[in-house]
Amino acid sequence: xxxxxxxxxxxxxxxxxxxxxxxxxxxxxxxxxxxxxxxxxxxxxxxxxxxxxxxxxxxxxxxxxxxxxxxxxxxxxxxxxxxxxxxxxxxxxxxxxxxxxxxxxxxxxxxxxx
Amino acid sequence: xxxxxxxxxxxxxxxxxxxxxxxxxxxxxxxxxxxxxxxxxxxxxxxxxxxxxxxxxxxxxxxxxxxxxxxxxxxxxxxxxxxxxxxxxxxxxxxxxxxxxxxxxxxxxx
Numbered sequence: 001x002x003x004x005x006x007x008x009x010x011x012x013x014x015x016x017x018x019x020x021x022x023x024x025x026x027x028x029x030x031x032x033x034x035x036x037x038x039x040x041x042x043x044x045x046x047x048x049x050x051x052x053x054x055x056x057x058x059x060x061x062x063x064x065x066x067x068x069x070x071x072x073x074x075x076x077x078x079x080x081x082x083x084x085x086x087x088x089x090x091x092x093x094x095x096x097x098x099x100x101x102x103x104x105x106x107x108x109x110x111x112x113x114x
Numbered sequence: 115x116x117x118x119x120x121x122x123x124x125x126x127x128x129x130x131x132x133x134x135x136x137x138x139x140x141x142x143x144x145x146x147x148x149x150x151x152x153x154x155x156x157x158x159x160x161x162x163x164x165x166x167x168x169x170x171x172x173x174x175x176x177x178x179x180x181x182x183x184x185x186x187x188x189x190x191x192x193x194x195x196x197x198x199x200x201x202x203x204x205x206x207x208x209x210x211x212x213x214x215x216x217x218x219x220x221x222x223x224x
Contacts, residue, residue: 004157033211033212035214041216042199042201042214042215042216042217043152043158043201043214044213044214045211045212045213045214048210048211048212050210056210056211058211058213059213088155090157090158092157092158092212094212096207096208101146101148101163101205101207101208101212102160102163103150103158103160103212104160105156105157105158105159106157107156107157108155108156108157
């Protein structure tokens with residue numbers, strides 16, 4: 001298994017540009033989520049999904065859209081990039097079949113908005 | 115999900131046990147305690163979880179108080195590679211969103 005993959009690894013945007021961060025998992029996990037991590041800070045939940053066709057907002061959803069058309073993919077869209085969105089973005093998936101509740105994280109996308 | 119409180123930072127000498135506390139005084143009966151760690155620039159990694167019994171695996175031990183209002187993650191022989199941010203999370207398994215706090219930055223010193 002590749003686990004959770006994210007592309008791109010690095011991205012530089014100009015203010016106002018839009019882009020999509022890709023996330024895919026091959027573990028057949030129902031739950032997927034996106035977090036952002038600012039320098040020196042913890043992880044903050046942006047959006048999450050408990051299955052294909054179902055998404056919901058997390059702690060900091062403004063400026064981001066998500067969709068979940070398949071179990072495997074959970075892209076994050078930045079609608080109009082702002083310097084405040086400069087951060088590291090992590091995608092995660094979780095196995096909900098037992099009580100282990102372990103989350104698996106991707107390597108992250110480092111985004112800079114100028 | 116119950117809120118957790120962790121110290122911002124801790125130091126530990128290499129080879130000694132690292133004891134990381136977590137307070138979760140509002141924990142509910144069906145909520146588990148989960149620990150993750152994040153080594154610099156990487157995605158967080160699961161360490162261990164428990165409900166009310168103490169747990170041990172190859173990475174760490176988890177001690178949960180009898181009233182379940184606090185817990186301690188123990189790294190028995192800390193190495194420099196254990197320097198990381200450690201997150202304590204309390205939540206019901208298989209139940210919706212997972213949120214992380216700011217965690218504890220553990221620095222293992224030679």
